[in-house]
Amino acid sequence: MDDLAERQRKLLDRTYMNLVARRRQNFRHKGDHCEHFESRNFARNMRMINVHFAFVNRVNTKILGGVTMSFELAEAQLLKRGVKLEEIAKIVYKLQLPYHDDLTVEQCYDSVKAVLQKREVQYTLFTGIALDELAEQKLLPEPLQSIMEADEPLYGVDETMALGITSVFGMIGLTSFGYLDKVKPDLIGKLNNQGDHIHVYLDDLVAGLAAAASARIAHKSQKATNYSKG
Ligand SMILES: [Ca+2]
Numbered sequence: 001m002d003d004l005a006e007r008q009r010k011l012l013d014r015t016y017m018n019l020v021a022r023r024r025q026n027f028r029h030k031g032d033h034c035e036h037f038e039s040r041n042f043a044r045n046m047r048m049i050n051v052h053f054a055f056v057n058r059v060n061t062k063i064l065g066g067v068t069m070s071f072e073l074a075e076a077q078l079l080k081r082g083v084k085l086e087e088i089a090k091i092v093y094k095l096q097l098p099y100h101d102d103l104t105v106e107q108c109y110d111s112v113k114a115v116l117q118k119r120e121v122q123y124t125l126f127t128g129i130a131l132d133e134l135a136e137q138k139l140l141p142e143p144l145q146s147i148m149e150a151d152e153p154l155y156g157v158d159e160t161m162a163l164g165i166t167s168v169f170g171m172i173g174l175t176s177f178g179y180l181d182k183v184k185p186d187l188i189g190k191l192n193n194q195g196d197h198i199h200v201y202l203d204d205l206v207a208g209l210a211a212a213a214s215a216r217i218a219h220k221s222q223k224a225t226n227y228s229k230g
Helices: 003-026 032-080 085-099 105-116 119-136 144-150 157-183 186-192 202-220
Strands: none
Touching: 032 105, 032 119, 085 105, 085 157, 085 186, 085 202, 105 119, 105 202, 119 144, 119 157, 119 202, 157 202, 186 202
């Protein structure tokens, strides 16, 4: 049992014991019979509380496990489509190096991982990657199938979806995404020249992740002016 659950259990124990103490005061005139009745009830209720907390702990473990699994699943889906987080980190590094002399690729990698921990980012990735894969398998309804195969320039839904990733980090995320969409450096350019694969969404998702991780570094910078002392 973790610390939080243990603290919650102790709090409930104390609350229940206070309740019992109050009830004993109220029914003291009933004597030993009441005392015996209360202690039996107390033991039974304590068992119920313990069963309840065992259940809560199991659920919490599943939920926490689910969060970890979602990140790992998102990373695995990117890998399956040929995208390594390290390559996204290199794009972030190039974006932010002009503003941070002491920046390292490892810091950029950590920032990419932090962005990928967000549930809404994971959901965006799952959706975009699924649409790319369905298009490759020719399973989308028309005219969407033809639009995806042609990577229709006016489609724009791929950029709109990826902007959802950057919007969490404000205007810096937005402008960085615009830059990456225009220049298409490194991996983003490779994905855009698709070869046998359809990467209509993936190139924008990678640009969105890189822009968000970049904006995150900018917002966390120690060099950002602190006005709180004014
Ligand atoms: Ca695209």
